[in-house]
Amino acid sequence: MSGEPLLRVEHLDVRYRTAETDLPVLRDVSIHVDRGEIVGIVGESGCGKSTLSSAVMRLLPPNGMITGGRICLGDRDLTALDPEAIRRLRGPEIAMIFQDPLSSLNPVFPVWTQIRDAVAAHVDRRDFDATALRARAAATLVELGIADAVRRLDDYPHQFSGGMRQRIVIAMALLLKPDLLIADEPTSALDATMQAQIVSILARLRRERNLAVMFVTHDLALVANLCDRVVVMYCGSVVETGPVRSVFRDPVHPYTRALIGAIPRRHEHVERLVTIRGSVPSLSQLPAGCVYAARCDLARATCRAGVPDVREHDGRLVRCFATDPASTYAHDAAEVAEG
């Protein structure tokens, strides 16, 4: 059952290099996803959540490189594997679905051809049985709510709606029985009622197949309801991670608190929503201390001087001096109070 660690990302550093710059897009990122667990990776645009999923899939663009840390799937370190070994891993062990299902499907081939080729690319030729696969593909599509799947396998992607295409892509990913599914904004292009259908499919797959899901999204409400744990990212690093219930009910990091306060609630009327002053710092000009300090209401001298470590606090991990009794932060407070 769940609980057994599947994916462990430890102290991961990723940089994007261009002729002029060398950007530290991920800094000291550590997360884990256990078997049968859905982990939400949230943050605003540019926080590095998509880079993290690309790094795990080893799909970083050519100028993106892992400069430190490890990505372990079971007992293998993916950062040490050669491209061929990674290719064999994609599909049977890790699969990925994206926001726009059209970009994952070729418009000029019927769905069946694409499913067949995708599976054939990842299994041993001797084990490949097209007839059996077709039956299994049809059964999986039916399971995901596509009626008349046997006939519809011969349809082209444009003959399906956005929600149906996303089901096809999920079915393709499932046929190789991966342990981990990385879903990068899989419902962002869909309408609310269609999003609910896709999300309920993911929840069911976790329950029935013990599938682990790394769910990358900007939609905090979706995370609150779908995920077991949440990882909050800001500007390339993890600021808070813990069980969804505790993080959303009682966020500790000032950034998490602001994010949650910025979202309108349906049954609770507030006069004003929480906003965050200033803007996300540029990766080429990161401040010396805590990356959030310039926008943080709790920032003090300590926060501008050094980068806080991740520490355990109230059942979760938080990267903030204000929650670290061993830091000089409390001392700063005394100074402020006296002054």
Next chain:
Amino acid sequence: MSAGPDLLHVDNLSTHFADRRGVIDRVARRTPSVVRAVDGVDLVVAHNEIFGLVGESGCGKTTLGRTILGLVPAAEGTIRFDGDDITDLGRGERRALRRRMQMIFQDPYASLSPRMRVSSLLTEPYRIQNTPRGERYSVSELLEMVNLSTEQADKYPHELSGGQARRIGIARTLALRPEFIVADEPTSGLDVSAAAAILNLIQDLRREFGLTFLVITHNVNTLSFLADRLAVMYLGRIVEMGRAADVLDSPSHPYTRALLAAVPGIDPGGADIERAALIEGEIPSPRNPPSGCRFRTRCLHARAGVCEQSPELREIAAGHAIACNRWPEVQQDKEWSRAADLV
């Protein structure tokens, strides 16, 4: 809030789009197929009110907003603004009215010329309207209204963040001192914190300038913060309308209930996510909508012999109306109580 007398009256409004006919269609004398994007909508917006229009893509909410502003012609019905019929206006009258009725467009970058600096973008409405000097706001006044610093005046649109570009779009609409603003998805594409700032700004502008807003959105939670009243649209028609708090606390049309169940709130584990999809399938094509109740093909509660008739929007409580032929019996359905904890 402090809603005054009625400002906007929309009666039985319809907007149709006809397919362009090719040579073959004309030779074969095919009648063009007509999409009834908006189909018989009635609504009233009071002075200084924020009225929300919510629905999924293709429901006609944007078309309704554009028809009210005269950007698309109405096929049937009337629109009255401050007592005057504005359904069919000549060019000159329409231009004069534009000062009073403005729109915040969905894509701020698409509505800002990339070659103009913020300062000239902000004064462009004055050049178009030939506004006398004495009635113009200065660039810095306009920037201040939307909480931007005067340093932004020399920038080009590509130098602005999404939230800043949205504010410039809003400042442009404010330049002409309008009374009524249609805001189409005012926070789409924005990050959570930038979106919150825009929502706060809309509330501030309503208070400070006595503005009236029609806010079009697909996100019903936005309206819980923003709207005094709201209408839910499905396939060109309003299915539920009322005070925002009433509709959100006791959604009564089966479609509204499905929509609210599908959009979870932020409280963790509040909803059973595996069951949150109360309706299956997708919105039928507006080209060929179901007869009678347009939601009946996806409705958990549809009954043969009852739902083939077009339902009227009827009050079920003071100021709260729904269009459902099965009200109030529908509440006795087993599915109704089973879904109650989801909505």
